[in-house]
């Protein structure tokens with residue numbers, strides 16, 4: 001009998017399991033294992049600090065972000081006072097799972113099948129990886145952290161089967177040692193170009209000895225592999241060895257409700273929680289795991305299922321505004337090449353650079369610079385209403 005079974009051992013599930021184990025709960029973490037999560041692996045300093053990520057997990061430190069427009073204009077944004085960290089999900093996720101087990105969580109390896117409720121008991125039913133047999137883990141509560149297209153969300157939470165997605169595809173390649181004229185191992189390239197992605201963006205993210213090159217789109221019929229080949233060509237990476245080719249959905253919108261008013265609460269991609277515009281999900285998955293653990297612990301202590309609602313409430317209190325701003329940026333600027341050109345132009349602005357990067361790095365909208373906000377707001381408006389020419393810098 002467990003207090004909580006966490007379904008999924010990615011950043012959301014492993015964080016929830018670790019926090020619950022530390023709070024003294026009897027917790028199991030079920031993960032099917034054997035697959036590396038397709039992911040660019042970029043994480044902000046706030047994550048490294050809040051979740052105590054050791055240096056050994058950081059395979060590259062990024063000091064510049066290069067924004068590239070449809071007409072190939074490049075704007076380099078220096079990352080001041082820190083760096084964007086790069087992790088390899090193969091090792092990062094396993095590190096998080098091991099830490100959860102060391103904190104006291106029991107690890108179950110197998111595939112989630114369903115939740116059964118009979119005679120007042122609830123059980124998570126899964127296929128055990130080693131024996132191939134069906135097993136039951138009896139529990140009081142469940143955290144659904146089984147990623148995008150979550151089976152737990154689909155079965156338990158209204159709307160869980162209708163989360164909108166972009167499909168992201170990337171290739172992990174062997175990076176040219178020391179870099180080239182077009183590839184810098186300390187720089188992330190973000191490519192806004194309708195030929196690469198008509199509704200999202202492409203990227204080249206260095207990972208030390210490897211690099212992730214890919215793009216995302218929610219539009220059917222876009223050839224993801226061809227777009228990625230074009231990205232590799234533009235960055236002079238066509239001849240590099242391809243180590244893996246893989247794709248996965250990135251959810252676009254958090255669900256309105258994360259619990260089932262009974263015994264289950266969602267976290268991370270399962271709840272649709274990825275930042276609009278950027279597709280950043282690792283930090284938000286870990287925060288989601290943390291607030292799900294807080295909500296589950298509160299419910300275990302009080303016996304009130306209503307306390308499961310705490311998860312979404314705590315998350316939104318902190319991140320709602322950033323999500324809203326990023327959503328409107330995506331709606332405004334990812335529509336056409338003309339808008340993308342304007343977006344990259346806007347990135348020339350030092351105030352825009354500082355505020356976006358402060359928001360990314362520290363997950364806070366900085367209130368101390370009200371005039372910068374006003375200036376950015378006006379420039380934004382001028383671009384969207386075409387009061388300034390496209391080549392404004």
Ligand SMILES: Cc1cc2nc3c(=O)[nH]c(=O)nc-3n(C[C@H](O)[C@H](O)[C@H](O)COP(=O)(O)OP(=O)(O)OC[C@H]3O[C@@H](n4cnc5c(N)ncnc54)[C@H](O)[C@@H]3O)c2cc1C
Pocket residue numbers: 007008009010011012013030031032033035037038039040041042043110111112113145146147148151168169170214247248249250267268269270273274279280281282283285
């Ligand atoms: C190509 C791509 C690039 C990305 N790049 C970035 C980036 O650079 N930075 C960033 O912050 N975010 C990025 N993201 C988003 C990020 O990867 C996700 O938001 C994040 O992994 C979500 O974490 P999670 O724990 O919620 O889900 P996941 O990481 O998907 O973990 C879910 C876990 O559940 C397990 N699981 C699933 N189903 C079952 C089942 N039936 N039974 C048992 N176990 C199950 C899986 O094995 C997995 O371990 C990217 C996503 C994609 C697709």
